[in-house]
Amino acid sequence: MNNTVIRRLRTEWPLHFLLLPGVLVTLAYHYGPTLGIVMAFQKFQPILGFFKSKWVGMRNFEYVFHLPGFEQVLWNTLIISFFKILFGLAIPLALALLLNEVRKTWFQRLIQTSVFLPFFLSWTVLGGVLFEIFTLRGPVNGLLSSIGVDPIMFMGSNGWFRGILVGSDVWKGMGYNMIIFLAAIVGINPSLYEAAEVDGAGKWKQMLHITLPGMMPIIILLSTLSIGNILNAGFEQILLLYNPVVYRGSDVIDTFVYRLGLFDRQYGPAAAVGLFKSGISLLLVSLSYFMAYRFSRYRIF
């Protein structure tokens, strides 16, 4: 028994050796912080470190959940995510269906390239663009004033700002999902369409009865997988674009943790919210992967 382990180690050691750097980095920068979660149960003081800080049990959690505005933060997270997921799937799906009807390949390629562009740019660049076009004297307000609408403070109004968050997120991501949907359309058996044609189905009927059902597995897969992400409402985007005026409508768990931890130096409570979020996310992600496996036989490995 022991002998076989030793013999195996002798032949397999190069493989362990290859994995060593990856294991070390993961231990240090992933498992390290994961252990650091203990500070959620401590009155953490950086000078004392994890070992000497005082334990406070669940008090950090109680403190945070009773903070005024925490409910609003949860609500913002859910509602912003929900609309990002909904439009982030529906619009690329519609685009893919429309694009599939285009017969000129150069036009198809032009659309793909242009729709895909924002995906590769950073939120800083896109943020810069958004500020320029939505500013008080920017082109969007210029357009509005030409039809007689008063200028709108898009980036400084709670009502409009969420819309901009969702809209720009969809704008950035739609190329990516469109490609996935297009790939699914291409994978549909063409003889189905020929058969439908013979039966007298028009293009609309064909889309309804062949294309959409054919894409169902991938649509279900993408939507189930996105459930696991519902607590990630888009940290970098919001952090960059928001300002105190729109905190009420756009502060999400991640931005809340960021301000609580790194600005107010409340490490313990901030870690507690972070842990709360990670816990629920873990549940949701496991659930969504389980469902994705059940519905679509999707596996990571």
Add this chain to the structure above:
Amino acid sequence: MVYKESLSRRAFHVVNVIVLSAITLMGFLPFVHLLAVSLSSNTYASAGEVTLWPKGFTTNAYQYMSENAAFFESLVVSLKRVAIGTVVNMLLVVMTAYPLSKENAKFQFRTVYVWFFAITMFFGGGLIPTYIVVKETGLLDSIWALVLPGALNVWYTVMLLNFFRSVPKDLEEAAIIDGAGHWSLIWRVYLPISIPAIATVLLFTVVGHWNSWFDGILYMNSPSNYPLQSYLSTLITAINVQIISVDSLAALQDLGEKTLRTAQIFMGALPIMIVYPFLQKYFVKGIVVGSVKE
């Protein structure tokens, strides 16, 4: 067989082309606007009179920018980050994906390792504990703070290991008979065959490093260590503060401020806008392989 299209069908095509054209314009008109503003005189730009064509054409902003030390310092940090980060990431991804692509019979501990890495995709310490670990390991203010914490991307590893698995076993056996060890197997057999996957991961890694801004802000205490995108984010946060009060519209009209800012943001996007159309087909293939698999 030629058959005439129905009227409604033709109407659909016209509408379709119009809708899609509008969406195409949404993809790049904003950047044309950005470029136009950056090439306009500041008076017109801050009055909001520039739309898609420069007004009062001037390259002042770009000239001014070429003398702006902060921009170039951050550009150098970014280039360094992309170079070091990409090499480290690629090495680690390949070195990790290869052993994990072995069958259990050939690598007894495979499952243990797979779980060790897979767990990191589902659960982590979050922002604050990660910050503290980076701080405690002494990386603050060093380029390694931008490279080491994310040195191993598990998603790309999974993508690559799935690709490695499709390498025909005969090739490997033939190489082993010729006396190849693991290292030369990787270099001579696995990598050459996996070029499409490697190219995809490589491009995503480069773009990822070039585009990251938040870790720069988080881990660099001194703005002179900011990579380009972090530096750009400070420009955006600066407008953000001004937007709060309408009174400070005057501040927006500071000399050259608006055109300079747009010029810098445009330059931050330019490398990708130039390269990306040529690399698009790789990205597209990689995305499809990575997401839609049986």
